[in-house]
Amino acid sequence: MTRTRSIKKFMKFAGVPLAIFIIVLVVPFVNGFYYSFTDWDGFKATKLVGFANYTESFEDPRFWSTLKFTALFVVVSLILVNAVAFGLALIVTSKLKSKNFLRTFFFVPNLIGGVILGVIWQFIFNSALVALAEKYDWEMFKESWLQDTNKAFWALIIVTIWQSSGYMMIVYITGLISIENDVIEASQIDGASPVRTLFSIKIPLMAQAFTIALFLTLRSGFMAYDVNVALTGGGPFRTTELISLHIFEDAFAEGDFGTGQAKAVIMFLVVALAALVQVSISKRYEVQR
Amino acid sequence: MKKSMKLGAIALASTLSLSVIAFATPANAETCPRKATVTMLGTIKPEIQDQFLATVAEYNKSQNCYTVKSVPGDRKLTFLQNVTPMYAAKNAPTIMYTLQEIPDMADKVLDLKTTRLARLVSKSLLASGNVNGRQVGVPSTAEAFGLLYNKKVLDKAGVDPSKITTRAELEAAFKKVEAAGKKPLHFSAIWWSLGAHFTNIFHTNVGKTKEARLQGLDDLVAGKANLANNGTFKNWVATMDLLKKYNAGKVNLTDTEYDASIANLAGGDFGFMFQGNWTEPNLITASKGDDFGIMPLPISNNAKDYGNDSIPVGVPGYFMIDAQQSSKWQQKGAIDFLTWLYTSPAGQKRVAGPVEEGGMSFIPVYKGFKIEPKTYMAKEISKFASAGKTLDWMNSYYPAGLQEEVGKVSMQQYFTDKISAAELAKAIENAWKGKPKTWRGEAA
Numbered sequence: 001m002t003r004t005r006s007i008k009k010f011m012k013f014a015g016v017p018l019a020i021f022i023i024v025l026v027v028p029f030v031n032g033f034y035y036s037f038t039d040w041d042g043f044k045a046t047k048l049v050g051f052a053n054y055t056e057s058f059e060d061p062r063f064w065s066t067l068k069f070t071a072l073f074v075v076v077s078l079i080l081v082n083a084v085a086f087g088l089a090l091i092v093t094s095k096l097k098s099k100n101f102l103r104t105f106f107f108v109p110n111l112i113g114g115v116i117l118g119v120i121w122q123f124i125f126n127s128a129l130v131a132l133a134e135k136y137d138w139e140m141f142k143e144s145w146l147q148d149t150n151k152a153f154w155a156l157i158i159v160t161i162w163q164s165s166g167y168m169m170i171v172y173i174t175g176l177i178s179i180e181n182d183v184i185e186a187s188q189i190d191g192a193s194p195v196r197t198l199f200s201i202k203i204p205l206m207a208q209a210f211t212i213a214l215f216l217t218l219r220s221g222f223m224a225y226d227v228n229v230a231l232t233g234g235g236p237f238r239t240t241e242l243i244s245l246h247i248f249e250d251a252f253a254e255g256d257f258g259t260g261q262a263k264a265v266i267m268f269l270v271v272a273l274a275a276l277v278q279v280s281i282s283k284r285y286e287v288q289r
Numbered sequence: 290m291k292k293s294m295k296l297g298a299i300a301l302a303s304t305l306s307l308s309v310i311a312f313a314t315p316a317n318a319e320t321c322p323r324k325a326t327v328t329m330l331g332t333i334k335p336e337i338q339d340q341f342l343a344t345v346a347e348y349n350k351s352q353n354c355y356t357v358k359s360v361p362g363d364r365k366l367t368f369l370q371n372v373t374p375m376y377a378a379k380n381a382p383t384i385m386y387t388l389q390e391i392p393d394m395a396d397k398v399l400d401l402k403t404t405r406l407a408r409l410v411s412k413s414l415l416a417s418g419n420v421n422g423r424q425v426g427v428p429s430t431a432e433a434f435g436l437l438y439n440k441k442v443l444d445k446a447g448v449d450p451s452k453i454t455t456r457a458e459l460e461a462a463f464k465k466v467e468a469a470g471k472k473p474l475h476f477s478a479i480w481w482s483l484g485a486h487f488t489n490i491f492h493t494n495v496g497k498t499k500e501a502r503l504q505g506l507d508d509l510v511a512g513k514a515n516l517a518n519n520g521t522f523k524n525w526v527a528t529m530d531l532l533k534k535y536n537a538g539k540v541n542l543t544d545t546e547y548d549a550s551i552a553n554l555a556g557g558d559f560g561f562m563f564q565g566n567w568t569e570p571n572l573i574t575a576s577k578g579d580d581f582g583i584m585p586l587p588i589s590n591n592a593k594d595y596g597n598d599s600i601p602v603g604v605p606g607y608f609m610i611d612a613q614q615s616s617k618w619q620q621k622g623a624i625d626f627l628t629w630l631y632t633s634p635a636g637q638k639r640v641a642g643p644v645e646e647g648g649m650s651f652i653p654v655y656k657g658f659k660i661e662p663k664t665y666m667a668k669e670i671s672k673f674a675s676a677g678k679t680l681d682w683m684n685s686y687y688p689a690g691l692q693e694e695v696g697k698v699s700m701q702q703y704f705t706d707k708i709s710a711a712e713l714a715k716a717i718e719n720a721w722k723g724k725p726k727t728w729r730g731e732a733a
Binding site: 041042122126127144146147214227233234235236238248249252253254255270 | 291364367369370373376377393394397540541542543545583689690693694697698705707733
């Protein structure tokens with residue numbers, strides 16, 4: 001009796017969100033998992049092919065190079081985005097007069113959609129910087145950064161930092177202002193320097209913010225797609241394709257939906273594993289209050 | 290419970306009555322009680338988008354049975370990338386327009402063999418739209434590519450393009466243009482130009498007969514082509530080296546170079562560029578009415594070699610009509626629109642008329658055209674065509690995704706000196722290996 005009632009209650013409140021969750025997430029996921037074992041061509045699947053799509057994926061040298069490139073991108077963007085975001089959060093929680101203006105200022109890039117942002121930066125790297133470089137003789141920018149794999153990588157990183165550090169800054173601000181003032185005052189009375197306060201008091205007490213911010217950047221690093229498409233389009237020579245773009249190209253441009261789907265499942269496993277490891281490590285540093 | 294049953298009954302009744310109407314209409318086509326909306330993906334080409342949309346508006350006004358509507362696709366994406374999600378969403382466009390993906394779509398579209406349009410086109414121009422005996426597409430126009438030139442610049446430099454029949458003579462012409470104080474050529478690194486058109490110069494010069502050219506593709510698929518020792522391939526690479534040497538355009542691997550190259554040739558500072566006649570309207574507009582011509586790209590030093598005096602002419606795309614998700618009425622509307630476009634005086638004026646007057650300046654491929662484009666390049670192309678000096682568009686047979694792979698990777702790498710000619714040969718061989726031979730009737 002109580003059990004059916006509690007189920008009823010649960011459905012009353014969570015029924016609609018649960019249904020949406022199942023329809024837009026669970027069903028497509030199961031579907032995709034199933035398709036990775038078929039010869040799906042985007043229109044129809046005629047037969048099961050076992051693990052053929054998976055072996056084909058692992059034999060594709062570009063899949064490996066893309067995975068490597070994505071891993072590098074995730075690591076570098078994870079470190080830099082969080083470093084910059086934390087720095088910005090420290091600035092805007094300090095006693096600066098312009099801190100409210102700066103908060104808005106740093107957050108605004110996050111409101112611009114990834115594709116538009118990519119197009120804007122493509123223009124900056126391709127035309128604006130090149131034109132300026134020719135006028136003022138800057139060796140570094142004379143050739144568009146998007147022509148060279150390594151420089152295009154840094155272009156991707158710069159745009160990612162520019163876009164997402166403002167958002168992560170908000171997460172860190174919440175962490176920073178949740179620390180009680182008396183703890184900080186106590187440390188100052190004990191004679192701790194600002195740096196010492198930062199590392200021994202603030203960071204340990206806001207470890208939860210780090211868990212969240214690191215998880216979000218890790219996930220968005222693996223899922224990055226729109227900036228990738230609009231900024232480099234995978235070029236030059238398809239060497240800056242991140243995993244999402246690679247899967248999309250594989251499935252839709254070449255019509256290999258089976259292998260594309262298999263690669264998507266592999267990517268899911270990689271992301272899930274990385275996220276689990278990250279969360280369990282950062283959880284250890286969280287302080288219970 | 291009861292309520293929902295009632296609703297269901299109403300819904301059922303209304304669909305029944307609707308289907309009665311749908312059955313009744315074709316018998317009495319003049320009245321058209323219900324207007325069908327016929328969707329088309331894209332606007333044939335982005336270059337003539339405005340003209341095409343105006344044409345559609347004119348058609349919609351000319352009759353009251355159908356409304357044709359162009360749904361914009363994402364131009365950064367390929368045809369398949371645009372169309373598969375639409376099919377998955379049960380929202381397929383009625384009219385589709387593409388070239389290399391025709392084999393992928395063949396089982397989803399109508400056989401147009403018995404339509405009036407298909408009977409008005411020569412067999413050779415229907416070939417790439419024919420899959421296993423079914424005429425799944427009808428052509429839009431004929432296009433040509435090769436070396437385009439600015440007539441003013443060449444006249445001033447004293448270069449007669451009709452006299453250039455070997456690679457050495459081409460180099461001499463580049464030098465003459467340079468001597469006249471102009472830049473010889475803009476050879477752009479755009480992936481589709483390299484991946485589809487420049488590679489075609491090799492695949493089409495490989496054999497004098499169609500069978501020999503298709504055999505060339507067969508060998509590539511079977512992995513026994515050995516390009517590095519192929520004479521035509523060596524000549525083709527040498528030609529690319531020559532174009533690279535005299536290229537004065539600023540290399541950019543993203544697509545921005547297309548507009549830059551048109552501006553350069555139209556601006557009168559450049560003599561040549563490697564492109565196609567689809568740029569002619571833009572060139573004329575940008576230069577405020579100058580003449581631009583087209584000439585073959587000679588790939589050897591023997592003037593008599595096959596292909597040195599000819600330009601590749603082909604159909605850039607075929608119209609297909611969805612047979613799976615569009616109603617009979619929509620399909621009928623699609624055929625009606627295309628027939629109007631290519632056979633009615635108003636439609637023909639839109640198709641072949643000059644760009645300034647809202648036309649698309651297409652070279653007609655259907656019999657019975659009263660209007661011919663009168664621009665300089667269009668007339669030159671007609672001359673090549675009537676003299677039989679045309680080459681096949683082997684790029685019509687490239688499997689889906691191949692021109693992206695070859696164009697964006699190996700060709701751009703060779704263009705920017707990242708790989709050697711031998712590595713380019715290997716890369717092209719690898720890209721082709723094991724691909725479906727759609728030209729032999731294999732499923733895509």
